[in-house]
Each structure stands twice: as C-alpha cells, then as structure tokens.
Amino acid sequence: MLAEERSVDMYKLSAYFSARNISDLPLDLILPIIVLVIICVMVGLRPSYIAFSQNMLTVFLCILAAQGLGLIIGVAFMDVKKAKILASIVLMTSMLSGGFFIQKGPFFISWLRNISFNNYDSYQHHCSSDSCSPPFIRELRIDHSGLEVWAMMPMIIGYRPVAYLSLRRTKIMTVA
Template sequence: MGGLKPSLITFILTLLIVLFNVLVSQGLGLALGAILMEVKQATTLASVTMLVFLLAGGYYIQHIPAFIAWLKYITFSHYCYKLLVGVQYSETEVYECELGAHWKVLDFPAIYYLGIDNKGWDVFALAVMLVGYRLLAYVALRLGQPH
C-alpha cells in the first residue's frame, strides 16, 4: 500500500532495522529508569528525550538550525531512518515524477539532505548505542545500590 519494494530481502532488512531500533530505544528506557529510579520522573524525561530525538532525527524537520544540528548524530532515530530509506532506495535509482520525466532519487531534497550512503556506519552507531545505553543502565544500578 505504501509503494515500497516488493522484495523479500527488503522486507527482512526492514524488519531487522525496526527490531534494532526497538532494542536501542529499550536500552535508552532502561538507562533512564535506572538513573532516576522514580516512575514519574523517568516517564517525563523519556517523553521529552524521545520527542527531541524524533524532531532532531531528520524525519520531521530537514533543515535543523546550526546550533542544534549536532543533536541528530546522538539520536538513534536518525540512523534508523537513514537505514530504512537506504534499504528502499539506492543512489543510482530513478523514479517517475511526471509523465515521462525520470529523476534520480538523490535529486529529491529530503533524501539528498539525509544521505543514504554509509550504511555500515549507521549500523555501527546503533550498535554502540545499544551497548552503551545498557552499560549506562548497569553502571547506574551498580552505583545506586546501598552498600
């Protein structure tokens, strides 16, 4: 219904990326919960953090002001979005936008701004966040225990 590639490999890669995103966001939730140890505070901070991550990730806003542009590099939603777009489109792919007119996918401003190259770095960044958030939760729990 969305006009995505009807390929089994693309479908499986999309599922794996979404699962990876869920695991990373779960790690962030665990870390915030372990640091604050109070449900209301953790829920509030998690909601605000997720909203900032989604806005800075590049899906809703393409032209982020320069003073907060660095935020997209610490958000897992940015890397997940890049991977999902990169699975659907390639740099050499073209699409038909008018009768008989074909344009390269990279000519579309949102995809050009996002960049669909360096998929390996995106997976690496998500893997670092996956381990880092869980390690942060572990450290917070170890330091928060009474001795």
C-alpha cells in the same frame, strides 16, 4: 520485587539484568515483524526478502537502542513520573533532531542528529526534501555503506552497561 529478592541475595544483579535483557529479545523481535508485515502489505513496499530483512534489521536495532536508553532513564530516576517526563523529552528531542519533521535544523542543535537513534531509520538516507514523494517509500533499504547499523551499534552496546552500572550503584530500598 527486585529489591526484596536482592535483599535476601537470591541472585546476583548481573544475572537478573542479563536474564531480563535476554528474555525481552523474542518479544522485541516478534511484534515488530508483525507490524512491518502489515505495513509492507498496506503501503505496497517491494515484496523482497532482502528488502524486508534490511528494514527489519534497522527497526530491531532502533528498538534495542531505544530500549537501552529507556533502561538508563528508568534506573537514573527509579520514579515512574520523573522517568516518564525525561523519556518524553528525550524521545521528542530525538525525533525532532532525527529528521522526521525537518531535514536541516539550526547549527547549534544539529549535532543532536548524530546521536539520535531516530536519525538512522532506513528511509532517512534515501529521501531528501527535494525528492520526497509518495513513491520513495517503495524503495526502503539500508544505505549501501551500512551507516545505520554501524551508527546504532555504539548505542546498543553502550547504553546497557551504563544502565547496569547505574543500577548497581543505586541503593534499592527494601519494602517491609
């Protein structure tokens, strides 16, 4: 559809890309709120507006960073199968290096932790391998320094322009 509409100059690529990103925001915010409310009730998180808002902020920023990375991967390949393979590899690497499964990895791949958006989930900075017990989950909150927010901002701000410039550079073939 984009190829056909671009071939007859219906709109600029920047207008399409901006509209696409802006129109995705409501759904990107509503669904995580629903899921987080369900999780808070089921797990018994502290019923505080501030705690919920901080958790929602980190989840929303993580979604925006992951979405931007997905846009880059999708634009880079323009082939669903290849993009799925690379996305699976990148997301699994991000999850493994982000500390979900291991807290400290080998030194030669430890730098991946710093560029993994999964590393900046709110509970990562409050749970060490010595103190992780089920009650820790009741204390989810943003680190006092705001590390999660500041670390994900370059990802959020940087990924989308890279995706846009890649899309602009890509020659989209029109379907006859």
